[in-house]
Amino acid sequence: MTPDIVETVNVAREIAWLPWAVQYFFLIGLSYGAWLVSLPGLVFRRRGWEGISRLALLAALVCGLTAPVALLADLHQPGRFWHFYAYFTPTSWMSWGAFFIPVYLTGLILYAWLAFRPALARHAEEGGKLAGLARALAYGGHESRKALIAAALLTFVGAALVALYTGVEVMLVRARPLWHTPLLPVQFFVTALAGGLGLALVFNRALPGGGDPAATRRMAVALALTQLVALLVGAVWLVLGLSGMSPVHAQALAEVAPSANWKVSAVWAVVATVVTLALAVRRPGSGLLIGLLALHSAWMMRWTIFIGGQEVPKTGAGYYSYQLPLGPEGLMGIVGTAGLWIFLFVVLTTLLPLDRIGQAERVGA
Amino acid sequence: MKDEEPREVSASRRAFLRGIPVLTAAAAALPAPALAADSKHHWAMLVDVRKCIGCQACTVACIQENAVPEGSFRTIVSTYSVKLADAEQPAGTYMLPRLCNHCEAPPCIPVCPVGATFKRDDGIVVVDGDRCVGCAYCVQACPYDARFINHATNKADKCTFCAHRVDAGLLPACVETCVGGARIFGDLNDPQGELRRRLDAAKAEVKVLKPEQGTEPRVFYIGLDERFQGKVEGQGTLWQPRKAHG
Numbered sequence: 001m002t003p004d005i006v007e008t009v010n011v012a013r014e015i016a017w018l019p020w021a022v023q024y025f026f027l028i029g030l031s032y033g034a035w036l037v038s039l040p041g042l043v044f045r046r047r048g049w050e051g052i053s054r055l056a057l058l059a060a061l062v063c064g065l066t067a068p069v070a071l072l073a074d075l076h077q078p079g080r081f082w083h084f085y086a087y088f089t090p091t092s093w094m095s096w097g098a099f100f101i102p103v104y105l106t107g108l109i110l111y112a113w114l115a116f117r118p119a120l121a122r123h124a125e126e127g128g129k130l131a132g133l134a135r136a137l138a139y140g141g142h143e144s145r146k147a148l149i150a151a152a153l154l155t156f157v158g159a160a161l162v163a164l165y166t167g168v169e170v171m172l173v174r175a176r177p178l179w180h181t182p183l184l185p186v187q188f189f190v191t192a193l194a195g196g197l198g199l200a201l202v203f204n205r206a207l208p209g210g211g212d213p214a215a216t217r218r219m220a221v222a223l224a225l226t227q228l229v230a231l232l233v234g235a236v237w238l239v240l241g242l243s244g245m246s247p248v249h250a251q252a253l254a255e256v257a258p259s260a261n262w263k264v265s266a267v268w269a270v271v272a273t274v275v276t277l278a279l280a281v282r283r284p285g286s287g288l289l290i291g292l293l294a295l296h297s298a299w300m301m302r303w304t305i306f307i308g309g310q311e312v313p314k315t316g317a318g319y320y321s322y323q324l325p326l327g328p329e330g331l332m333g334i335v336g337t338a339g340l341w342i343f344l345f346v347v348l349t350t351l352l353p354l355d356r357i358g359q360a361e362r363v364g365a
Numbered sequence: 366m367k368d369e370e371p372r373e374v375s376a377s378r379r380a381f382l383r384g385i386p387v388l389t390a391a392a393a394a395l396p397a398p399a400l401a402a403d404s405k406h407h408w409a410m411l412v413d414v415r416k417c418i419g420c421q422a423c424t425v426a427c428i429q430e431n432a433v434p435e436g437s438f439r440t441i442v443s444t445y446s447v448k449l450a451d452a453e454q455p456a457g458t459y460m461l462p463r464l465c466n467h468c469e470a471p472p473c474i475p476v477c478p479v480g481a482t483f484k485r486d487d488g489i490v491v492v493d494g495d496r497c498v499g500c501a502y503c504v505q506a507c508p509y510d511a512r513f514i515n516h517a518t519n520k521a522d523k524c525t526f527c528a529h530r531v532d533a534g535l536l537p538a539c540v541e542t543c544v545g546g547a548r549i550f551g552d553l554n555d556p557q558g559e560l561r562r563r564l565d566a567a568k569a570e571v572k573v574l575k576p577e578q579g580t581e582p583r584v585f586y587i588g589l590d591e592r593f594q595g596k597v598e599g600q601g602t603l604w605q606p607r608k609a610h611g
Contacts, residue, residue, distance in 0.1 A: 005592065005599030008458075009421075009444035011437075012602065013510050016501035076499025076519035083479040083498050091475035094502050098478065174578065175472065175508035255596075314510040315463065315574070316443065318601015 007317040015310045015322055018329050020074035023337040024067050025166060025302045026195070028101075029188060030295075031064035032159040033196025035108060037222075042115050043152045051358045052215040054115065055207075056200035058357055061112045062348060063199070064105055066341045071101075073333060093169040100165050104158025111151035118143050119356055129350050137351070163189055170305070177251040178309045183237050190233060191298040194226035194276075198294030201287035207358045210286050220284030223294055227277035230297075234270065255312050259319055265304045272297050407488040407553040407583075408526055410540070411563055411571075412462050414588035416547035419444050419460035423539035423548065430527060430538035434517045439524040440464035440539050445599065461593050462548065464539070465490060465511040465524035466574060466582030473503035473512060482521065488553070488583055489526050497521050508578045526550070553583070563587075 034056045040046040041053025072078045084098035121141020124134040167185020174180050201219050204211035240246040241253030256262035276293040284290060311320045324330045349357075419442050427433060427440045445459040467490045474482050474490070481496035482503050492503075497520040504512040504521060515522035527537035535541070540550040551560025564571055564585060572589040573582040592598070 004448040005459075005597060006446040007443065007597065007599060007602040008446050009419075009442065010602045011441045011443075011510070013504075013513055016504040016514050074500075076501065076514050077497065080479075080496075080498045083481075083496060087479040087481075087496060089475075089478055089480045092478040092502070094476065094500060095478035169502075172476070173505050175506055179505075310505075313596065313601070314508055315596055316510065316601060317445075317597040317599035320601075 005317060010313075010316045012316070012320045013310075013313070015307060017306055017310065018074055018333055019303075019307070019324070019331075020070045020333040020337070022299070022302050022306050023070040023334060024074060025188070025306065026299050027063040027067035027070060027337070027341070028162060028166060029192030029298060029302070030195045030199055031060045031067060031108070032104070032163050033192040033194070033298075034059035034063065034199055035111075035155060035159055035196070036193060037196050037200050037219075038115075039152070043149060048212075048214055048218060051207075051212055052200055052204055052219060054119075054357045055203040055354070056196060057112055057115055058348065058352075058354070059196065059199040059203060060108060062341060062344050064108050065344050066337060068101055068105070069340055070333070070337045073328075073336070093165050093172060097162070097165040097169060100158060100161040104155065104162045107151055107153075107155030107158045111148065111155045113137070114144060114148040114151050116352055116357070117141050119352055123352055123356055128353065128356075134351055163192070175314055176309055176312065177248065177255050178312060179305065181237065181246075181248055181252050183233055183240075183249075184305070186233055187230070187237075187301065190226055190230045191301045194223060194230065194294040195298030197223045197226065198291040198298070201291030202295070203354060204358065205286045205288040205291065206354055208355050211358065216284055216287040219287060220280040220290060223290055224277050224280035226294075227273050227280065230273050231270070231277070234273075256308075261319075262308065265300075265308065269297065269300065269304070272300070405487075405554065408531060409467070409488065409551065409553045409560060409583040409585065410464075410526070410537075411549040411551075411560055411585045411587065413547045413549070413563075414459075414461060414586055414590075416545040417442060417460040417462055418545045418547075419458065420544050422542045422544050423462060426538040426542035427524070427527075430530070431525075432517075433522070434515060437513050437515060437522065439511075439522065443593075443597075445593070445597065459590065459593065461586075461589075462539075463509065463511070463574075464584060465507075465526075466509055466580065466584040467524075467526060469581035469583060470579060472506045472508065472578070472580060476502045476506045478502060485528070487531075489528050489531070490523070491525050491528060492521050492523065494518065494520050508575050508580060509582075 037056035038053045038060060041049035041051070042057065072081055075081060084095060088099075089095040117138050118141050120134045120138035124131045124138060124141075128134065164185070167188045170179045170188075171182065171184045172180070197219055201216065201223070204216060204219070237249060238253070240249035244250045272293060276290055276297065279285070279293070280290045307322055311322050313320055326332065328336070421442050424438060424441050428438070431439060433439055441463055443461045443463055445461070446456050447459050448456050467484075467488055469488075471484060471490050474484060478500060479496050479498055481493045481498070482490065483493070484490050499514060499519050499521065501514055501521065504514060507523075512521055512523045514520070527535070527539075530537060536550055537548075540548045549560050549563055551558045553561060555561055567587050570587045571585050572587075572594060573585055574589075575595050577595075
């Protein structure tokens with residue numbers, strides 16, 4: 001008979017990767033996810049994708065510019081960020097990540113500039129807001145397809161590396177069985193792509209007239225596919241854990257299975273994914289609801305993995321209980337990141353209004 | 366009254382320890398740790414759990430010696446109330462001193478993105494506070510929950526075996542203060558040293574925490590019940606220092 005054990009004295013370790021980290025992984029995921037959605041219209045010139053791809057590019061840009069700030073804020077010594085470049089450590093995926101992020105962002109900014117140049121020039125010609133700045137940024141407003149493709153290649157390399165490192169960096173943490181599953185990077189990627197599609201759908205809905213219904217339907221199909229893949233990956237994870245075929249997954253499952261909180265989170269995730277899938281297939285509507293649902297799932301997944309994962313003690317009994325602090329180490333981190341996101345969105349859409357991004361290019365395409 | 370309390374605790378502990386058959390399990394015995402070749406010394410610690418009385422003197426001494434901020438701990442004696450099956454008493458108390466294991470293959474080192482954490486030639490794992498960016502990747506990677514972010518310095522923090530004291534020829538504060546003599550600190554390279562002699566004498570009983578992680582800890586335990594060797598299955602403590610102290 002196994003005696004019952006009650007822990008009477010032990011240290012409760014605090015969350016060390018703060019909500020800032022959740023925001024970073026959420027935003028950088030949305031960014032590369034949305035960037036992938038920009039490819040059909042802008043690089044592959046698929047008919048009907050032009051407007052939505054430009055909206056997705058805006059989403060990638062706003063999220064991509066916000067994400068590193070959240071990452072920086074998650075450091076407890078943000079002023080020492082330059083140490084990443086002064087003391088490169090090849091054994092650390094985080095160290096590599098410090099180099100991958102600039103590659104991605106350089107490519108993204110270049111790609112976005114090349115893609116938006118003609119629209120910026122038109123905005124300036126028509127006397128839109130900040131016309132002078134738009135004219136200067138357009139720098140002639142030429143459309144350069146070869147340069148765009150070259151920038152897309154650079155961005156692709158950066159995006160692939162960012163997707164890889166953000167997944168592997170967490171997956172490698174053997175001390176946390178929940179993180180240490182080979183499926184985690186896949187789950188990050190699939191939910192990131194779904195989130196990117198979701199944000200583009202929300203932008204599309206914000207266009208005058210609610211956006212192009214055909215584009216909404218196309219996006220809904222793509223979103224439905226991501227949800228299907230997410231469910232399949234989740235099912236594989238669960239089967240591997242329940243069957244004991246994969247000790248890593250079994251250990252991860254065993255860690256969280258006794259917790260009521262985790263059961264609720266799991267049911268929540270499955271229901272949200274199924275509802276998104278069903279709505280996307282049967283009633284995509286304006287795309288707003290499914291878009292928001294996809295964004296919600298992408299964020300919840302990261303919150304659960306990072307914050308929930310850190311609530312599991314590595315040695316002690318039971319679970320640590322986390323309460324979101326209201327200050328910079330908690331709620332303000334989330335609000336602050338959202339505030340920066342909104343600021344960048346306002347600045348960019350003042351320079352190049354949403355309807356111009358989403359609609360004008362169809363005329364020229 | 367003060368004289369009676371320790372006896373009660375001790376009796377319950379003895380009863381509990383008697384009820385643990387796994388203590389004699391030689392199957393889990395570790396091979397004797399290899400001698401470090403590169404350095405004169407290779408510091409390590411042996412914790413004799415049977416001698417720990419859970420007084421937390423080590424916890425307090427460490428806090429005082431290393432100015433550990435309130436609510437954080439470089440070492441602590443995890444204490445468990447354990448239901449007994451075959452004893453007159455309903456429950457016993459199990460004490461398990463925890464600290465950085467100064468692993469031979471420390472998972473905290475390769476993940477550090479700026480090379481701030483490293484293993485000295487004498488085996489002590491330390492953090493270069495001038496280089497640490499406070500990313501907390503090492504905190505995540507440590508399988509023993511031994512690392513934390515120090516709120517006073519905003520850097521990764523952990524037990525250093527009191528390296529500053531060891532370098533001056535002194536014992537770590539926790540060892541020096543240990544009431545029951547449960548912590549033995551010494552040099553693995555010294556065949557005549559107490560640590561080596563005790564490790565050799567207790568070969569079959571010497572264990573480490575989470576051996577399956579492959580970290581090769583250099584903190585060894587005698588009297589380590591296998592139920593406490595990894596993540597403990599039981600009811601978690603309700604005491605959370607940060608909440609208690611605001």
